[in-house]
Amino acid sequence: MxxxxxxxxxxxxxVTVPTQEMREAMYKAEVGDDVLGEDPTMQHLERLAAEKVGKEAALFVTSGTQGNLVAVLTHTKRGDEVLMESEAHIYYYEVGGMSALGGVIPHLIQGSAGVITPEALRKALRGENIHFPTPSLLCIENSHNRAGGTIWTPKQVKVVAAVAQERGLHVHMDGARVFNAAIAQNCTVSELVAPVDSVMFCLSKGLGAPVGSILAGSSEFIKRARKYRKMLGGGMRQAGVLAAAGIVALESMIExxxxxxxxxxxxxxxxxxxxxxxxxxxxxxxxxxxxxxxxxxxxxxxxxxxxxxxxxxxxxxxxxxxxxxxxxxxxxxxxxxxxxxxxxxxxx
Ligand SMILES: Cc1ncc(COP(=O)(O)O)c(C=O)c1O
CATH class of the missing domain: 3.90.1150.10 (Aspartate Aminotransferase, domain 1)
Structure with missing residues (x-):
């Protein structure tokens, strides 16, 4: 099977396929119209996901790409500058969605093994000038795909996020594989993502769910993000069948x-x-x-x-x-x- x-x-x-346990959970899932907030299985998944990463709230999204795009739309306005490492997935592989749909301009920072230093970030934040776009978001990727699954330590995240936040930027983590990043260094995901304002992680990929990712952050952020997800066509109706597999992923596939x-x-x-x-x-x-x-x-x-x-x-x-x-x-x-x-x- x-x-x-x-x-x-x-x-x-x-390419992972869902486990037998996921398929059974999907079959049995209690569902409702999630756009109307009536899907109990989805509500369970979103609560569990928020808990797992130590954030107030979470939102199920169709994919990692959608989760990153919703995060960019929620954190920025058109014409803003979004800073990220030069081979970030969000820049390299997400069809330019942030620019096409969010109207923001990416500013690439050269990293080492996917990690950028606080000095490099400070240098990239050019200060106020009538000619410059307004930097409003830093995206960091953990683990970093193009660098070969390399990881940011909790300290590296903390120091770099602090530089961004001091300058009034929000920080989003593309944590498609953030559970891999945490397990590889024996820390909790909550510790790793505590300094960032939002995190996206995938239930598909290594955790084996067939579809879906999670965007997590403050309740206020997720409330606004939910509306952007709807705008992008990501409002899903009886999505509890997908959430059921996600719950199994979070409960049994991390370790x-x-x-x-x-x-x-x-x-x-x-x-x-x-x-x-x-x-x-x-x-x-x-x-x-x-x-x-x-x-x-x-x-x-x-x-x-x-x-x-x-x-x-x-x-x-x-x-x-x-x-x-x-x-x-x-x-x-x-x-x-x-x-x-x-x-x-x-x-x-
Ligand atoms: C680091 C990273 N971010 C985001 C994504 C996008 O996820 P999805 O394929 O679900 O859109 C991927 C997918 O491989 C990824 O590796």
Missing amino acids: EHFYKKFDFRSDT RLADDHTLALRIGQALVNIPHLSIDLERLKTNIVLVEVDPAWGTAEKLVQALEKDEILAADFGPQTVRLVTHKDVGELDAAKLVDTLKRIMAV
Whole structure:
């Protein structure tokens, strides 16, 4: 029932399929019209989600992209400047929604492993001048996807958020994988997100729910965010069927993320010894493994295609970079097959 995929799918944790327990919970879910505030299962999920991250209130959104966009719309007004790290998902992969729909301008700050320093942020905040857009929001990403699942520590979040907030900006965390970030450093998500005004995290991806993400923040923020979600067409009616899977995700799928991290590290350590592949083990903190392919051997695309011949799926993440992601639907045997196949491919 659980495995629909014949292939060994390391492209992303977005490919996870819902567990039996989730499917049963969805089947049995009590539902109502959530736009009218009448879906008890959704209300349960939103209360539970707020509790899990230590915020006053939470809102179920259709996707991480919608959650980030709703956050930007709620925190800013048209013409404002939104600061973020130069390879932030919200800039790189969200179809420019913040500019197209929110009318804001992104200001990119060069980071290191996805993390920006307080000094870099101070430098980017240029001060009042008639020529400049008004900076009103800082977005930080934890864990950071394009940097390879790298993490911000609670202290890094606190210090950088303080610089932004002193200057009157709000701070939003794109925490699509914030539970991975917390588990990897043995802290609670509440501790990690305490300094930020809002956080988005995904119930899909590593937590295995079929659909949906959560946006959390103050009650006042979530009240306004709910209206923006409606504006974007994200008001869902009998959404309790989705919330039911989300509840199972929050109650039973968080702790096991540690297994994904262990497996990712094991893969990373095995790849170190394979010719023409290199990997930065320092960066490998969560479930994302970035592998650099030696141009003398070929491109990332060539490697992805070679793996696919053996039914192994990996993501082409740049001209020389391949991304491998561990998740609940790949295990030790799949990882062993991946490593053996890579050894064989790279030997020729
Ligand atoms: C860091 C980060 N933020 C946001 C998203 C967007 O989530 P969704 O695919 O649910 O829109 C992703 C998806 O991979 C992500 O990695």
